[in-house]
Amino acid sequence: MRRHCQHQWRGQIKVCGYRMTKPRQSIMDVLGKTAEHLSAEDIYLAVHKFYPNIGLTTVYRNLELLVDMGMVVKFEFGHGKAKYELADEYGKKGHHHHLVCKKCSKIIDYSDFMKDEVQFLQRTEKGLSAKYDFQITDHLIQFYGYCNRCREK
Amino acid sequence: MRRHCQHQWRGQIKVCGYRMTKPRQSIMDVLGKTAEHLSAEDIYLAVHKFYPNIGLTTVYRNLELLVDMGMVVKFEFGHGKAKYELADEYGKKGHHHHLVCKKCSKIIDYSDFMKDEVQFLQRTEKGLSAKYDFQITDHLIQFYGYCNRCREK
DNA sequence: GTATTAAATGAAAATGGTTTTCATTAAGAA
DNA sequence: TTCTTAATGAAAACCATTTTCATTTAATAC
Numbered sequence: 001m002r003r004h005c006q007h008q009w010r011g012q013i014k015v016c017g018y019r020m021t022k023p024r025q026s027i028m029d030v031l032g033k034t035a036e037h038l039s040a041e042d043i044y045l046a047v048h049k050f051y052p053n054i055g056l057t058t059v060y061r062n063l064e065l066l067v068d069m070g071m072v073v074k075f076e077f078g079h080g081k082a083k084y085e086l087a088d089e090y091g092k093k094g095h096h097h098h099l100v101c102k103k104c105s106k107i108i109d110y111s112d113f114m115k116d117e118v119q120f121l122q123r124t125e126k127g128l129s130a131k132y133d134f135q136i137t138d139h140l141i142q143f144y145g146y147c148n149r150c151r152e153k
Numbered sequence: 154m155r156r157h158c159q160h161q162w163r164g165q166i167k168v169c170g171y172r173m174t175k176p177r178q179s180i181m182d183v184l185g186k187t188a189e190h191l192s193a194e195d196i197y198l199a200v201h202k203f204y205p206n207i208g209l210t211t212v213y214r215n216l217e218l219l220v221d222m223g224m225v226v227k228f229e230f231g232h233g234k235a236k237y238e239l240a241d242e243y244g245k246k247g248h249h250h251h252l253v254c255k256k257c258s259k260i261i262d263y264s265d266f267m268k269d270e271v272q273f274l275q276r277t278e279k280g281l282s283a284k285y286d287f288q289i290t291d292h293l294i295q296f297y298g299y300c301n302r303c304r305e306k
Numbered sequence: 307g308t309a310t311t312a313a314a315t316g317a318a319a320a321t322g323g324t325t326t327t328c329a330t331t332a333a334g335a336a
Numbered sequence: 337t338t339c340t341t342a343a344t345g346a347a348a349a350c351c352a353t354t355t356t357c358a359t360t361t362a363a364t365a366c
Contacts, residue, residue: 120273
């Protein structure tokens with residue numbers, strides 16, 4: 001897969017038989033420009049600034065579509081609202097995981113220590129697939145705890 | 154921590170300044186007896202059979218309390234309802250993780266390949282804590298995919 | 307450019323898991 | 337047994353997300 005690129009997005013959507021609409025484009029733009037982990041409402045508000053006609057429903061619908069197409073990833077960090085980010089291949093962040101603060105909900109992206117992780121995942125996925133006859137397509141690795149500001153000194 | 158044991162539960166609750174009530178006891182009983190991953194409603198229905206006065210509200214309230222006390226773990230597998238199980242130290246399952254089928258939502262517990270995992274976690278947590286000044290208390294590792302019945306052959 | 311047609315949209319209503327409110331009950335100490 | 341306060345249950349509220357449905361619009365054909 002290639003890097004973040006509008007033409008690729010558009011192409012992908014066309015190829016899949018969908019139309020390139022203004023709301024669709026706007027949502028992708030917002031996701032492409034932020035480094036944050038946005039909720040549907042966050043995205044709605046951001047798009048609303050330059051495209052005030054957008055409806056929250058449309059945001060949800062398009063996010064679902066983009067997630068299905070693999071261009072966006074949905075995360076549930078456990079505070080009610082789902083968060084969305086561009087998939088590795090479409091965003092500028094590259095492959096990363098998250099540290100989640102249990103107090104302030106701050107989320108830190110990290111992409112260190114990935115060699116270890118890849119090794120661990122390869123071995124484990126192989127072993128699990130075989131033992132449980134289960135086709136693994138995906139994994140979730142998240143660390144929870146307290147960030148420096150929330151930790152009692 | 155010690156093994157699954159009613160007297161420990163009760164003691165723990167008392168020690169924390171809470172009262173031992175019939176609904177509380179019932180919820181712990183249900184969680185202690187099942188091997189499944191129960192939702193609040195599942196627990197409500199199970200308790201309801203032998204304690205028909207139980208209210209769903211009470212189930213939610215007590216689950217929250219038990220989670221706070223660390224006796225129960227809450228999981229969000231991503232299909233709307235949270236699932237609950239006894240914490241490692243209180244249940245009979247021991248430390249384990251989950252394989253989640255994206256189609257039928259079946260959840261398989263596994264506790265194999267843990268040596269690798271422990272190694273990976275130790276190294277990674279150590280590295281992340283230091284680099285991001287973040288106190289890690291907890292982690293979530295989950296594999297998603299298709300179980301043998303849902304996988305197109 | 308215009309007509310055509312099905313996909314996409316937006317507003318409002320519905321959904322459904324979870325939380326809150328509040329009057330009542332009951333656990334545990336005195 | 338009394339007393340205090342935590343705990344309970346029913347009903348209502350909450351709130352993120354989905355559904356409904358009439359209207360708009362992107363993309364294709366003319």
